[in-house]
Amino acid sequence: MTQVVWLRSDLRVQDNPALFHALQTGEDVIACTGIAQQTWQRHRRGDNQATLINNRCHHLAAELAALRVPLRRLAAPTFEAQIDEVLGLCGQFQAKALHFNVQYEWDEAQRDQALAQRAPLRVHSYHDQCAIRPGTLKTGQGSFYSVFTPFKRRWLALQSEQMIQPLGTPPASKAMACTPSEWALNAQAEQQWPSDTASVHQRLNAWISLAHRYDQTRDLPSVDGTSQLSPYLAIGALSAQQILHALAMEHPGLYQDSGGIGTFVSEICWRDFYRNLIVEVPRVSRDQPFKLETRGMRWNTSEQDFDRWATGQTGIPIVDAAMRQLLATGWMHNRCRMIVAMFLTKNLFIHWRRGEDFFMRHLVDADLASNNGGWQWSASTGTDAAPYFRVMNPVTQSERFDPEGTYIRRWVPELNALGAKRIHAPFAQGPVHGLDYPAPMVDLKVSRQQAIDNFKAHLQEQK
Ligand SMILES: Cc1cc2nc3c(=O)[nH]c(=O)nc-3n(C[C@H](O)[C@H](O)[C@H](O)COP(=O)(O)OP(=O)(O)OC[C@H]3O[C@@H](n4cnc5c(N)ncnc54)[C@H](O)[C@@H]3O)c2cc1C
The missing domain is CATH 3.40.50.620 (HUPs)
Structure with missing residues (x-):
């Protein structure tokens, strides 16, 4: 048998x-x-x-x-x-x-x-993907959670009650003959993302000893301040339960923690939240916005604008650094994902689906639920999304989260010679002679206002 x-x-x-x-x-x-x-x-x-x-x-x-x-x-x-x-x-x-x-x-x-x-x-x-099975948590009215904070409150309460106990190694099969692996190893990729179980768990354990600092390091793209476990979670080389269990062994109060550990647990909860959403609102995994009233918006369809974003040639250093990190490594820091997504959907007013597709094609951690959630959050079309009038300014973000320009210098070496004050917006004071770097493709203030006006007008038309 x-x-x-x-x-x-x-x-x-x-x-x-x-x-x-x-x-x-x-x-x-x-x-x-x-x-x-x-x-x-x-x-x-x-x-x-x-x-x-x-x-x-x-x-x-x-x-x-x-x-x-x-x-x-x-x-x-x-x-x-x-x-x-x-x-x-x-x-x-x-x-x-x-x-x-x-x-x-x-x-x-x-x-x-x-x-x-x-x-x-x-x-x-x-069911193996989430800490709490999608479809389980309901509001007092019996509907699904469309807002993260109350979802998280319930999620934490349930997690505190039950001790996660991941399944261990299963018993061996009887006597099936096994032929050698049919998959040849790509050594270069393996160096970047080692994928044998021992290495994956080594990375997890190394992260657990750093996780208490997560709240201070997570927004700085120039440091390894996040777990970088996402590729393993995305393909299931590691489960959310395994992460939470390993964390609980070191930090028993993880669900009550208000520092680094608690912040990290919140991110695992975001992952569950977006998975819950694709189960409860399947249209979001079928190219539709969560907010139906944002359908039919007249997005910018310029291929040239899209290509400048996609190749890291926008003239906004933090955006270009992030896009080049993605192209070179297949991974991008979370803060930068938000910055480039807002820039594409607000300052360039290009459809979030174009960005979502591009990320899916390039990310080593590509994951429909989290990617769709992240894009719709940035585009203000999603559940619990950033309101359309709150548009991140990429230069301000850059000054705040990469103050010395370390991350920018790593990925946009042509800006190496610029000091920390000028590197975030090289052309802010006028032309710079001898700089082999494009001027910003849009005025950030004007394009921001244009996006807000477009949103406002569209939403009014829908009423
Ligand atoms: C526009 C956009 C697109 C994104 N696309 C993806 C994607 O395709 N795949 C993906 O796994 N994540 C995606 N994210 C979420 C987040 O950026 C990544 O999970 C995170 O950067 C992965 O790095 P890490 O493992 O070091 O994360 P950590 O900060 O160490 O977080 C731990 C884990 O929590 C989960 N997590 C963290 N942040 C989020 C979040 N905002 N939403 C959902 N889960 C989260 C991830 O599984 C992550 O591995 C996206 C975010 C945005 C804004």
Whole structure:
């Protein structure tokens, strides 16, 4: 008798309910996984994350082999074809049951529903992605939370009551033969984001010893003041429960903490909040704004403007530094994500979906729920979003969070010679001779006001 486990956004051995319960049956277990290339591209996913997944699978195959679980590589190019392939595998091994952990995005959920309808065997699904299962927390009126603060209050209360106990390493399978890994390691990517379980947990543990300072370091893009665990969370090499559990071992009062630890816990809660939202309001994962009244806005469609943003040539140093960090590394600091997103959607008045797509294609931690949440927050179209009239000034942000210009100098070396006062807005006092750097593509004050006027006029039209 065989059990089949389909691994998707849960590329880990520990704290993996689907794998754990399949192995607990005591029967032979086969695991399978694979990117459906055409669907991947249709979802605007890119190479940085695909490479991380590839490397992770390389290690995962070996880690599963230690449990005598072979990891089969799925080759089907679309979600639809993947259903056939997975069911084919189940048929080939006369599997008794198929196990997987739920994915909350719309297309993924539809795929799983279609599979469950067609499957001639038992299908077991589990929840593994969030500290608290999406759809669980409701307001006093029984509706979902559209505002973060009360959601967090309930989330913290529940977390304090229950001690998170992640599932450990499951028992080994009986005697399945495991062939060598079908995934070749990309050594360069592995250097940047080591993806074997030991390295991932090393990074987690190193972070836990620094997390108490998070409230002081998290907004400074020039220092490694955040955990940089997002790529691992995005592909499920690490679970939120594992992070919270490890944190609780060192800091038992984590849910009452008002310093660095508590601030960090809040970010994990934001992740749950946005996942909750794509379950409760599925249209947000289908290219629609949360605030329906913002539909049909007449956005700026200039490709030239978009390209200057996308290539880090806007003439606003902090924006260009951030975009170049993204292009060079596949990752961007959170403060900078907010700055570039506001600049695109407000100062350039370009549709948030263009930015959302670009991030999905480039981010190694690309994650539909958090990315969509972040973009709609910045564009003032989302739930609990920044109000449309509160537009961040990128130069002020730069002066505040990168006061010496250290981050800017790292990514925009042509500004190296400028002192800390001038580096944030090199042309503020007029032209600078010999500087190989573009003048700002927009006047920040004028474009800010224009965006506010556009929003106001559009919202009035909707009334
Ligand atoms: C426009 C925009 C786009 C974004 N796109 C993504 C994305 O595609 N994938 C992604 O994982 N995060 C995204 N974020 C959220 C956040 O920027 C990243 O999670 C964070 O920068 C990752 O770095 P870290 O692991 O060092 O985070 P830390 O500061 O160490 O936070 C710990 C973890 O909490 C979660 N988290 C932190 N901030 C947020 C947040 N604002 N919303 C949701 N979860 C959060 C992440 O899982 C993160 O790994 C986006 C934010 C914005 C403003």
